[in-house]
Structure formats: structure tokens, C-alpha cells
Amino acid sequence: MRAQDLLLVTLREPPAEAEIPSHQWLVRGGFIRRVASGIYAYMPLMWRVLRKVEAIIREEMDATGALELRLPALQPAELWRRSGRWDTYTAGEGIMFSLTDRQGRELGLGPTHEEVVTSLAADLIRSYRQLPVSLYQLQTKFRDEIRPRFGLMRGREFIMKDAYSFHADEEDLRRYYGCMDQAYRRIFARCGLKVLAVQADSGAIGGGASQEFMAVADAGEDLVLSSGDGRYAANQERAQSLPPPSAPLKVTADQCFATPGQTTIEAVCAAHHLDPTQTVKVLLHRACFADGPDQPVLTALRGDQEVNPVKLTNTLGRLLAERGTVLALERLDADILQDHGVRLPVGFLGPDLSDDVIQGVPDLVGGFLRIVDSTAADLAGFVCGANVPDRHRRVPGWPALGLSLTRADVRSAQPGDRCCHDPKTVLTATRGIEVGHIFQLGRKYSSALAACFNSESGDAEPMWMGCYGIGVSRLAQAVVEQNHDDNGMIWPVSIAPFEVVITVANGEEQEQCGLAEKLYGELRAAGVDVLLDDRMERAGVKFKDADLLGIPWRVVVGRNAARGHVELKTRSEKDVLDMDASQLLPHLIPRLQRQRRGGLPEAGV
RNA sequence: CGGGGCGUAGCGCAGCUUGGUAGCGCGCUUGCUUUGGGAGCAAGAUGUCGCAGGUUCAAAUCCUGUCGCCCCGACCA
Numbered sequence: 001m002r003a004q005d006l007l008l009v010t011l012r013e014p015p016a017e018a019e020i021p022s023h024q025w026l027v028r029g030g031f032i033r034r035v036a037s038g039i040y041a042y043m044p045l046m047w048r049v050l051r052k053v054e055a056i057i058r059e060e061m062d063a064t065g066a067l068e069l070r071l072p073a074l075q076p077a078e079l080w081r082r083s084g085r086w087d088t089y090t091a092g093e094g095i096m097f098s099l100t101d102r103q104g105r106e107l108g109l110g111p112t113h114e115e116v117v118t119s120l121a122a123d124l125i126r127s128y129r130q131l132p133v134s135l136y137q138l139q140t141k142f143r144d145e146i147r148p149r150f151g152l153m154r155g156r157e158f159i160m161k162d163a164y165s166f167h168a169d170e171e172d173l174r175r176y177y178g179c180m181d182q183a184y185r186r187i188f189a190r191c192g193l194k195v196l197a198v199q200a201d202s203g204a205i206g207g208g209a210s211q212e213f214m215a216v217a218d219a220g221e222d223l224v225l226s227s228g229d230g231r232y233a234a235n236q237e238r239a240q241s242l243p244p245p246s247a248p249l250k251v252t253a254d255q256c257f258a259t260p261g262q263t264t265i266e267a268v269c270a271a272h273h274l275d276p277t278q279t280v281k282v283l284l285h286r287a288c289f290a291d292g293p294d295q296p297v298l299t300a301l302r303g304d305q306e307v308n309p310v311k312l313t314n315t316l317g318r319l320l321a322e323r324g325t326v327l328a329l330e331r332l333d334a335d336i337l338q339d340h341g342v343r344l345p346v347g348f349l350g351p352d353l354s355d356d357v358i359q360g361v362p363d364l365v366g367g368f369l370r371i372v373d374s375t376a377a378d379l380a381g382f383v384c385g386a387n388v389p390d391r392h393r394r395v396p397g398w399p400a401l402g403l404s405l406t407r408a409d410v411r412s413a414q415p416g417d418r419c420c421h422d423p424k425t426v427l428t429a430t431r432g433i434e435v436g437h438i439f440q441l442g443r444k445y446s447s448a449l450a451a452c453f454n455s456e457s458g459d460a461e462p463m464w465m466g467c468y469g470i471g472v473s474r475l476a477q478a479v480v481e482q483n484h485d486d487n488g489m490i491w492p493v494s495i496a497p498f499e500v501v502i503t504v505a506n507g508e509e510q511e512q513c514g515l516a517e518k519l520y521g522e523l524r525a526a527g528v529d530v531l532l533d534d535r536m537e538r539a540g541v542k543f544k545d546a547d548l549l550g551i552p553w554r555v556v557v558g559r560n561a562a563r564g565h566v567e568l569k570t571r572s573e574k575d576v577l578d579m580d581a582s583q584l585l586p587h588l589i590p591r592l593q594r595q596r597r598g599g600l601p602e603a604g605v
Numbered sequence: 606c607g608g609g610g611c612g613u614a615g616c617g618c619a620g621c622u623u624g625g626u627a628g629c630g631c632g633c634u635u636g637c638u639u640u641g642g643g644a645g646c647a648a649g650a651u652g653u654c655g656c657a658g659g660u661u662c663a664a665a666u667c668c669u670g671u672c673g674c675c676c677c678g679a680c681c682a
Contacts, residue, residue, distance in 0.1 A: 012631060012643065013617050017675065037674065095680070111681090146606085146680060153682095160682055212682095221681090309679085328679085434682060471682030487642095505641055540642040547642090558641060 001498070003533040006044060010545055020219040022481035023151035025489045029548050031497075038148025038156035042473070045549065048497040048529075049476050050159065054138050056190045056494065056598070057161050057470060060183045064176075066134035066163055071116050073140060077106035079115040083448045087290050088325050095143045109142035114445045114467060117164045121463065122451035128168045131453065131463070132176060136163035138472065150219065152477040153433065159472040166446075167464040168455065173440055177209070180438050180468045184213055187470065188435065190598030192492030193479050196432060198224050199234035201310050202439055210439040214432025215478040222434055225427040227419045232427075237310040240409065241417035241427055243375045246277035246302065251381030251396040259392045263347025265303040268383065268392055279303030280376045280384040280395075282349040284332035286364060287316045289323040293365040296332065296358050300351040300384075301411055302375035308412040315371060315408045332358075348385035350393060351376075352401045372398075372405045435475045441465040480550075489550030490571050493595035498531040500588070501551040505539040505558030515581055516557040519566070522585055528592060547571065552595070555584065 011028045018024040026032045031046035042050060058068065077098070080086035089096040090108065097109040110116070117135060125133065141160045148156050163180070167173040181197070188195045193215050200212035212235055214224050225241070226233035234240070262268045265276050281303050286294040297316060301307055313329045320326075342357055355367030376382070377398065386393040395401060415429035446452070446462035455461050476495070483490040493499055500523060504516045516532060523530040531551065533542045539558070546554050556567040556576075566584060568577045579587065 009615090009632095010643095011616060016611085016617070019676080034674095141682075143681070147676095147678090149676095154680095158682070162682085330679085437682065469682050474682055503641095508640080538640060538642090538644065540640090540644080543642045545643085556641080 001531050003531060003535045006531070008045075008535075008545070010548055018151065020150050020153075020481065021484050022219070022477045023153070025480055025484055025548070025550075026151060026477060029489060029550070032151060034151075038145055038154065040152060040155060040157075040473075045497040046476070049491070049495050050472060052495040053191055053472055053476055054159075054161075057138065057187055057472070060187045060190075061136050061161070061163065064134065064179050064183050066136045066165075068137065069135055070137050070139060071110070071113050071120075073110045073142065075108050075110050075113075075116055077108060079119060079449075080108060083115050083118075083445055084324070085115070088327060095145070097142050097144050110139075111141055111143045112467075112469075113137070113139075113162055114164065114441070114465075115449065118445045118449045118451045118465070121164075121166050122446075122449055125166060125451070125453050125463065128453055128455050131166055131168045132172055134163060134165040134176065136161060136468075149221075150477075152473040153219075154221070155473070158474065161470040161472055163468040165466040165468070166451070167466070168453065168461075170442075170464050173442075173464040173466050177438060177440050177466050180466070181211065184436050184438065184468075184470070188213060188215075188475075191475060191479055191495050192483065192598050193435065193475065194482060195435065196224055196226065196233055196430065198226070198432075199238055200437060201235060201237040201314070208440045208442050210437065212432075212434050213436035214430075215435045215475070215482060216430055217433050217478065217481045218431050219481055220431035220433040222432050224430045224432045225413055225415060225417075226430060227422070227425045227427060229422065229425050232419055232421055234413075236412060236429075237308065239413035239427070240420050241413035242420055242423055243302070243305065243411065243417065244277065246375075246379060247275040249274070249278040249379075249381045249383070251394045254394065254396055254400050256386045256388075256391050256393045258390060259348070260390045262390075262392070269303075272383075274383055276304035277302055278379070278382055280351060280379065280382045282351055282353065282385065283307055284344075284349070284353075284368075285312070286330050286332055287313075287320070287326050287369075288328040288330065289320070290325070290327060291323055293363050295320060295323070295366065296364050296368050297329075297371065298351065298353060298368040299371045299373070299410060300376045300405075301373040302379065302382075305373065305375050305411040306414070307373075307410055311408075311412075312371070312410040315406075315410055316369070319369065319406060345385065345387055345389045348387065348389055348391060350384040350387045350401075351405070352403055353387050370403060370405045371408050371410060373410045374407060375411055377405070377407045433474065433478045433481065434471070435478055436468075436470045438468045439466060441467055484550070487544070488548035491550040491552055492598060493552045493592060494598035496529070496552050497549065498551050499529040499592055499596075500553040500555060501531045501533055501546050501549070502555045502557060503533045503539070503542045503546055505542075505556060507534060507536050509561065512557045512561040515561045515564070515566070519555060519557070519581060519584060523588075526585060526589055528589070553588065553592070 009030045014024040015027045018027050033041045035041055077086050090098045096111050099107050138161050142157055145156050148154055165176050195213045195215050198212050200210045202210045223236040225236055225239040259268055262271055265279055269276055280300050283299045285297040287297055288294050313326050317326045358364055381396050383392055415427055417427050419425045443462040446465055451463050452460040480489050502516050504512050520532045552571050554569045564581050566581050
């Protein structure tokens with residue numbers, strides 16, 4: 001490709017819309033252009049990168065025996081009603097774009113494809129002899145994100161590789177899940193991406209075990225907690241740890257005491273010589289369901305701990321399984337309660353807060369579901385609010401409160417906490433970009449959509465399913481986020497838009513042009529992805545652009561062209577190698593061949 | 606949706622407080638010079654000042670509404 005023909009438009013200044021480096025560089029380099037919020041055009045350079053990423057994914061997926069296909073983006077509501085996800089995905093907090101056609105039929109633009117693929121599997125798979133089957137596609141997905149952000153990182157339209165596997169039993173599902181784990185590690189390594197595999201929450205997709213692949217980056221939206229010994233890593237949403245030990249507190253009698261204006265744990269502790277681990281704090285939430293009024297929830301935690309909303313939501317989903325999926329978990333807003341005549345002694349709440357206080361609040365039904373985190377439940381004696389303004393209470397132990405409580409782990413693990421597997425190591429925090437997520441779905445979708453097969457014994461059984469996603473466009477941007485400097489992007493050879501750029505220092509010098517053309521032809525003949533910068537620009541402009549675009553190898557045909565010499569330089573190193581033009585290919589080709597393998601260990605070298 | 610901010614030339618911005626000829630830098634076009642790290646000089650083109658109402662002799666500027674976008678919080682590849 002010649003730069004003349006590339007419609008190369010680079011920007012000298014970072015665009016105002018871009019916040020993080022990878023977004024700025026991609027826009028400045030002319031790789032992407034914003035069309036609307038969260039909607040981007042992939043320009044020719046970006047498209048070349050994406051196609052290379054997709055090729056790597058195809059190779060590795062095919063190697064696991066998966067079959068590529070293409071499912072429709074436009075999907076009937078009926079299918080989603082059968083899995084029970086239509087309402088949760090379109091109503092209120094829903095993430096699916098939906099529409100009605102001219103006959104009044106409801107349709108959705110696919111944010112994911114479990115329903116479609118499962119119903120196909122139900123149609124096609126009759127016998128255990130056909131299993132296992134793994135299907136995948138590379139496709140544009142649509143999600144009505146509340147807040148699109150960071151260019152391709154969180155778009156409303158993005159490219160995703162999604163795969164779905166079907167198995168006769170759980171053991172085979174586990175086996176294939178392990179295969180996918182390995183395939184994913186190879187894919188990311190080949191793309192030059194540093195990732196952490198971490199235990200994850202399954203979220204709206206549901207199911208059993210799941211693992212996320214996190215590209216390490218400060219701009220990442222997720223917090224990963226990992227142990228120094230490499231034996232444990234988890235998304236904070238899911239992470240478990242040993243809480244710091246509590247300071248013992250001897251409470252001989254149940255008694256109230258005055259805490260005027262002391263509405264925070266810190267204030268109470270400071271005024272009464274207490275440690276936060278000797279206190280219990282209370283949080284009030286409402287859990288929203290599709291089928292009616294909200295469930296009030298009271299959560300008690302040890303004073304030094306923070307609630308983990310994901311864990312709490314999951315706990316509520318289990319306890320209230322008959323009400324379906326928890327659509328949302330919201331803090332009970334004291335101001336709103338006050339509008340309905342409910343006066344809460346905020347700052348002085350205790351676990352035994354009476355159900356009476358919320359009677360008459362619209363959209364709330366019944367009394368509190370009371371959850372106590374293990375950190376609080378383990379306290380023998382503690383201090384908590386007395387449910388009366390300006391008063392707290394010493395409690396000799398939970399039996400003294402006479403409550404019906406559900407014990408659960410709903411606290412957030414924190415960096416610095418001791419690890420469960422080895423109390424001598426502590427958790428440290430890393431930020432990460434979720435580039436892949438693999439799930440063992442189990443039989444949730446196959447049961448709902450009657451995707452059954454006849455087993456060896458002749459019984460009809462729902463298939464065991466797994467699903468496996470990679471954010472393709474997000475991955476490409478994550479690579480830039482991990483690989484850039486003050487001058488621009490630094491692509492790994494394996495997914496670079498071009499492997500080599502030939503920069504003609506002075507386009508008016510016949511000798512330079514002639515030699516550059518000759519090398520361009522030779523490199524192309526050798527199967528190298530090469531860009532010839534033949535633009536009528538000054539050398540400085542071409543050097544700046546070559547750096548900005550991040551092409552890994554640069555050949556400069558300049559002042560030494562007269563004696564048949566060229567310069568070879570990599571994007572990431574400063575050193576320049578001056579060599580006879582005839583040496584260029586013998587020197588470059590073997591190195592390129594190695595680098596095309598990405599970060600994989602070299603075989604047979 | 607809640608909170609904060611911004612819409613002025615292709616890009617980045619000033620002008621708005623105090624209403625009166627729409628500006629700067631980069632980019633673009635032409636010419637000359639220059640030619641190894643975003644060149645210099647000269648000449649030039651480019652705007653329904655987001656949109657709609659209102660106030661006014663007069664609105665980019667003041668008022669009302671509306672749309673779009675960005676940032677901080679709850680969702681996800």
C-alpha cells in the first residue's frame with residue numbers, strides 16, 4: 001500500500017472527545033472516527049488491525065474444533081421471552097436496543113446470542129452422538145450502554161467474538177472450558193496483550209464458574225485483586241479475603257449511651273475510644289424485581305467493612321429465587337422516605353430496626369430481609385446504632401437482639417487484606433480492561449429453551465452449555481493502551497496495520513524513489529505487509545506520522561541511497577542500523593517471521 | 606437517570622461578564638524558497654456561532670425551551 005492512496009488523515013492535537021491515551025492515539029492516527037456517542041467508524045488502518053486480530057482468533061478457535069457461523073443481529077422478542085430475559089434486557093435498566101416492525105412484531109438487536117444459538121441447537125441436536133459441539137462467530141453487537149466511554153472501550157456498537165458450546169455432561173463442559181481458557185491465553189499472547197486471568201462474577205448471563213481476562217491498564221474500569229504468589233486473582237466484585245481481626249470488646253450488659261451528632265463510625269469511635277472493628281453498621285436497600293413491589297433489605301456489616309453490591313445482589317437473588325432476577329439494588333433514600341412521612345434515625349441505625357418504619361412507603365412490600373455479613377456475625381459484643389437519634393447501644397451478642405438473620409459474605413475484599421489460601425500473603429490491586437470472559441452456563445438456557453438430547457440411556461436431557469466472549473474492538477484498543485509512548489502507538493507485528501514502513505526522506509530525489517520502489521516491490525513479493533510513504537511531505541512529517549501510526553519496522557531511504565544504503569529502525573528502540581539495501585530482506589524477514597507469532601514461546605528456534 | 610461542563614471554520618480554542626463589522630493557532634488551496642524529526646514568506650478559501658422561540662433598533666453575547674456531546678456515579682466484551 002502507498003501512503004498516497006491511504007486517505008491518511010492524522011491530527012496534530014489530541015481531540016477533545018478523547019480522555020485516555022489509546023483513544024487519543026487512535027483518533028489522531030486516523031484509525032477511528034466517532035459517528036455518534038459510542039458509535040465509531042473503523043477506518044482502513046483500524047480495519048487492517050481488526051482483521052488481523054480476527055484471523056488470530058479464528059485460527060485458535062478453529063484449533064479447538066469450534067465451528068464458525070454467523071447468527072442474526074436482529075432477533076425476535078419471542079425467543080428472549082422464552083429465556084425470561086426480554087423484560088430484564090429491555091425494561092428500565094435494560095441494555096438491549098429493541099424495536100417494533102410495521103406489523104407490530106417486537107425485535108431486539110442482539111447484545112449476545114445465547115437464545116438464538118440455543119434454539120438452533122435444540123432444533124439440530126438430537127443425540128449424544130452429535131455432542132460436543134462448539135459454535136462461534138465474529139460479529140457486531142449492540143448494547144444500549146448508559147454511558148459509552150473511552151472510544152472503543154465501551155461502545156454501543158462493537159465487535160465481539162462469541163462462542164457457545166454444548167455438551168452431554170458437566171465433565172465434558174469443564175474439559176472444554178479448560179480448552180477455551182488455554183485458547184484465550186494464546187490469543188491474547190499472540191496479540192501482544194498482557195492479561196490476568198481472574199475469577200469473575202457471572203452477572204446477568206448467569207450460570208456457574210466464570211473467568212475474566214483482564215488487560216492490565218490504569219485506564220481499566222475494573223479492579224482486580226491478586227496475591228503476590230500468583231495463586232489467586234479475582235475481580236473485586238467477586239474476590240474473597242480474610243478480614244482484618246477485630247479488636248475484642250467486652251460487653252457485659254445491653255445498654256444505650258449518648259452519641260450526640262456522631263453519625264459516622266469514625267465519630268463514634270473517636271468519642272468513645274472504640275475501634276471500627278468493634279462496631280456494626282447498617283445499610284438499607286431496596287431490591288427491584290420485574291414482578292411487583294420492591295423488597296426492603298437491611299444489611300449489617302462490621303464497621304470497618306464496605307458492602308459489595310454484586311455479592312449482595314447475588315445473595316438476594318438466591319434468597320428470593322421465586323421472584324426471578326434482581327433487576328436493581330438501590331440504596332433506600334432517606335429523603336424520599338421522609339417525603340412519605342418516614343423518619344429514619346440515619347446515622348443511628350441498628351440491626352434491629354423495626355419493620356414498622358417502612359410501612360406505607362410506596363413500592364415496598366413486607367418487612368426487611370435482614371442480612372448479616374460474616375464479619376459482623378462473628379462479633380461477640382459490639383456497638384451499633386440504637387435506632388433513636390443521638391444514641392448508640394452496647395450489645396453483648398447477637399442473641400440479645402432476638403433477630404432472624406441470614407448470614408452471608410457481602411463485604412468487599414480490599415487491597416491489603418490477607419488471602420484465604422495463605423494468610424501470610426496479602427491482596428494487591430491492579431486495574432484491568434475486561435477483554436474476555438468465559439462461562440460455564442450449565443443448563444440454564446438449555447432448560448428454558450428445551451434444548452434437549454437423547455442420552456445413551458435414551459432419556460431426554462438438557463444440554464450442558466458454556467459461552468465464551470472476546471471484545472475484539474476493545475482488545476485492539478487495549479493493545480494500544482498497553483503499547484504507546486509520547487510519539488504514538490507501538491503495534492506488535494502480529495496485529496500491526498503494516499509490518500514495515502518505507503520512508504522516502506526526499507521524494508524529489510530520483511535515487512531515493514527508485515531504491516524505495518525496488519525495496520517495496522521486494523518486500524511485497526516476500527509477503528510482507530509494507531507501506532510505502534511516497535507522499536510529497538518533508539521527512540520530518542513522515543517520521544512523525546510513522547511513529548504516530550506505530551508501524552513496528554521502519555526503513556528509511558534517504559541521503560545514503562546514493563551509495564545503496566538504507567537505515568533500519570524499530571518503532572520501540574532508538575538504535576538505527578545502516579546497511580546495504582541488499583542486506584535488508586535477509587536481515588528483516590527472519591525477524592518478522594518470529595514476531596508474527598506474537599508473544600508465544602518460540603518453537604524450534 | 607442524578608450531579609458538573611461544553612456546543613463558534615476540518616481539528617484545537619478565544620470572543621459572551623458589559624449586545625453593535627466573527628477571530629486566533631493548526632490544517633486546506635496557489636506561488637516562491639526550503640528539504641533527515643510536524644519548514645519560511647506571500648496571497649487565498651472555508652462559518653446557517655447546535656436548533657427553535659423570545660427580548661431588542663440590533664443577539665455568538667441576554668431570557669426560555671430543545672437537541673447533541675463530554676466528565677463524575679449505578680451496567681458490561
